[in-house]
Amino acid sequence: MKQLITLIFILFLILLSAERSIAQQANLAGNIRAGEKGLKGATLSLKKTTYKTLTDQEGHYSFTTVAAGTYEISVTAIGYITHRQQITLAADSTMALDVEMREKSDDLNEVVVTGTMKAVRKLDSPVPVEVYTPAFFQKNPTPSLFEAVGLINGVRPQLNCNICNTGDIHINGLEGAYTLILIDGMPIISSLSTVYGLSGIPNSLVDHIEVVKGPASSLYGSEAMGGVINVITKNAVKAPLFSFDAFGTTWQEYNLDASVKFSGKNFQSLLGVNYFNYQHPTDKNGDGFTDVTLQHRISVFNKWNFVRKEKREASLAARFVNEDRWGGQMNWNKDFRGSDSIYGESIYTRRWELIGLYQLPVKEKIMLQLSYNWHHQNSYYGYNPFIATQQVGFAQMYWDKELGKKHNLLLGATYRYTWYDDNTPATSSANGLHNMPATTPLPGIFIQDEWKFSEQQTLLTGYRYDYDRYHGSIHSPRLAYKFSPNPMNTLRASFGTGFRVVNLFTEDHAALTGARQVVIAEALKPERSYNGNLNYVKKVPAGFGLLNLDVTGFYSYFTNKITGDFDQDPDKIIYANLNGHAISRGIAVNTEMTFNSPLRISAGLTWSDVYQLDNNGNGTEKTRQLHAPKWSGNYLISYTFPGEFVVDLTGVYTGPMRLPVQPRDYRPEYSPWFTLANIQLTKKFDNGLEIYGGIKNILNFIPKYALIRAFDPFDKTAADPVSNPNGYTFDTEYNYAPLQGIRGFAGVRYNLFKY
Structure with a gap:
């Protein structure tokens, strides 16, 4: 019971x-x-x-x-x-x-401004614009945007010196002098300051980066022959109250980005700081020189957004950069700066930037943009001093006017003034008795009409007129057409011209890195280019998810190309206008696959053929562009595991490129195929905290050759035919990849009250 x-x-x-x-x-x-x-x-x-x-x-x-x-x-x-x-x-x-549901900001509704100088959806822009957010660059964290943009297909940061590690940015194989760097649409980074312009911008202040490949001189003037990289900083209104991102590497490199927002009755302000420190000399390749330049850099950026009636725009931003970098023999210190006993390249840099935007208080939309930068460099390359100062002022006013329902007119005027002075013959008087800083006033006007004659078709026409006191009138027309029968298919075709007025320093920084002497063979003429490209974007919904395909064919024809002859004399760089023409042509393919599972794969491939044809009196000679690989690309594989653990595999691959070699050089004239791969693991928390770490250059690729005659950097015995029968001289320009091998990194980032 x-x-x-x-x-x-x-x-x-x-x-x-x-x-x-x-x-x-x-x-x-x-x-x-x-x-x-x-x-x-x-x-x-x-x-x-x-x-x-x-x-x-x-x-x-x-x-x-x-x-x-x-x-x-x-x-x-x-x-x-x-x-x-x-x-x-x-x-x-x-x-x-x-x-x-809201579409992703990096998809069809992404607002871009670089292609047409006005805010439009990326899908609607008749000019192809690539957009990259900080989340893209955070998959392989770097201490500067100069290094970060190397993950973009067709964009390559090129180090021009194995000792001081300064360089420029190449787009589709073209030299850095053809790439215009903008901050918030202002051309404040050029010539003397290119490498520093993208160093020290706090990543916490970057909203996104827009890239236009191909000439954009009809809107942006000189230096926009090869393409434009526009760094768009955050609007303080939308920024987090506080953020920071700090990481270090096993090479004892340390980087910190931090920002804080504060506000008043009629303004929002965002203050950001970037700090980078590397003070650990390393020589793993055994040549007696530092593998990586030692750097101590601080950059402070402050942006103000003002609240005005009728939502008119007004903002003001300022940035200060101070950097001390050096590279050289392992036993070098500052006591040897400028001496001929221990070789070192020491560069002190200070830079100020000011950017302003103001919408006039009138019924029409009339925008005024102002910028100013001051850049000073105090440097020694061995015992050769280079002291230079550059100031650039820029003013632009444009009228954005809708004409009916189908036309949008953009009419503007610009004035750019460059003041440049250094301690070389480039800024001395004709008799060489006194200093004469170079000044370049460059006024211009432009007009652009965007005609949307149907929901599927848009035609953009543009024209720019600039006047240079040495070169006279410069005309730059532009034409672009977009056909998009539906959101899944978009075809764009464009034709444009580009120009670049002469700025001697921008021709090649290698003039200062080593013992080469600059020789100007003739009065240099402005360069011109004619470019056409065809772009097709296809979005393919599939059972596994979504496939994005972006294919671009490009062709550029250059006249009056300024060339630096490294081959005629190993101790000189001889500059002259090319007696012939140059060609840049190729195809770029970008693919992205997003799966129903938390997997994302993207890859890019660029084939480019960049060469010049020179009529040298003995026929036509074809020469390939230095540091321009025929094949290059990038890849990214990202997977999110349960618990918000994200694994990212990123990398770039590069085909053979022609390198500057000396007569009878034992170093190969072409680099080998190589890839630089990185892996990262990130843990994301719900409160805005992220912890990450990983390995850079996991395949440990290091260039086999770098310096030549590293034991005699001052060429004291270079003239001895017994010890140096081939006549080699010390030079630092033979570079195709970083000298850093495999290394680990770890960091933490945090956003407070992000919205």
Whole structure:
């Protein structure tokens, strides 16, 4: 009897428990929309549970018999921002929850300005513009944007000196002098300051970077022959209250980016600081010289956004950069600066920048942009001093006017004034008796009409006129056409011209890195280019997710190209206008695959053929461009594991490129194929904290050759035919990859109240 009573009691408890369980269940249903349409195939999940479902053809979903309680629901879909929301399910009820999904900012609705100088959706821009956010660069953290942009297909940071590590940025194989660097649309980074312009910009202040490949001189004037890189800084209104990103490497490199926002009644301000320190001389290749330049850099950036009537725009930004860098023989110190006993290259740099934007208080949309920068460099290359100062002032006013429903007119005027002085013959008087700083005033006007004659087709025409006191009138027309029958297919075709007035320093920084003497063979003429390109973008929805395909063919023809002859005399660089023409042509392919699973794969490939044809009197000689690989590309594989653990594999691969060699040089004239690969693991927390770490250059690729005659950097015995029968001289320009091998890194980043 006792056993029967016990059994009945246990059965009663089980039934009671089941009844309570049933009573505590709930249902959840609703619709997921994108605009006015239901979104098919969206994934919904209740975090920390096994509940998961997909939306049907109409965007409808449902969860049944879910235990009552509080959950975080996650809604994900290809091309849309993940939606997260906390919900509470009451017992014995059905909750209705509808969600409106927003397209990702880096997808069709990304707003860009670089292609047309006005804010338009990336999809609507008749000029192809590539957009990269800080999240892209954070997959392989670097201490400067100069290094970070190397992860972009077709963009290559080129170090021009193995000792001081200064360089420039090449787009599609063209030299750095053809790349215009902008900050918030202002051309304040050029000539003397290119390498420093992208160093020290706090990553915490960068909203995104826009890249236009191909001539853009019809809008931006001189130096925009090869392309434009526009760094768009954050609007203080939308920035986090506080953020920082700090990391270090096993080579004892340390980098810190931090920003803080403060506000008043009519303004929001964002203050950012970048600090980089590397003070550990390393010589792993055994040539007696530092493998990486030692640096101590601090940069402070402050941007103000003002609140005005009728939402008119006004902002002001300033930046200060101070850097001390040196490289050289391992036993060098500052006591040897400028001496001929121990070789070192020491560069002190100070730089100020000021950027202003103001919308005039009138009915029409008239914008005024102002910028100014002051750059001073105090340097020694061995015992050769180079002291230079550059000031650039820029003013631009433009009128953005809609003419009916189909035309948008842009009419503007610009004035750019460059003042440059150094201690070389380049800025001395004709008789050489006194100093004569170079001044370059460059006024210009431009007009652009964007004609949208249907929802699918847009035609852009543009023209720019500049006047240079030495070169006279310079005309730059432009034409672009876009055909987009639907959001999945877009075809763009464009033709444009570019020009560049002569600035001697920009011709090649190698003139100062080593013992080469600059020789100007003739009065240099401005360069001109004619460019055409065809771009096709295809988005392919598939069973696995979404495939994006972006293909561009480009062709540029250059006249009056300024060339530096490194081959005629190993002790000289001889500059002259090319007696012939130069060609840059190629195809670039970018692909991105986003899967229904948390996997993302992207890869890029660029084939470029950059060469010049010189009529030297003995026929036409074809010469390949230095440091311009025919094949290059990038790759990225990213996977998110449960618990917000993200693994990123990133890298670039580079084919053979022609290098500056000396007569009878034992070093190969062409570099080998190589890849620089990196891997990173990131843990993301819900409170905005991220911890990351990984390995750079996991294949440990290091160039086999770098310096020549490193034992005699001052060429004291170079003229001895017995010890130096081949007549080699010390030089530092033979470079195709960083000299840093495998190394680890770790860091932490945090955003407070990000919205």
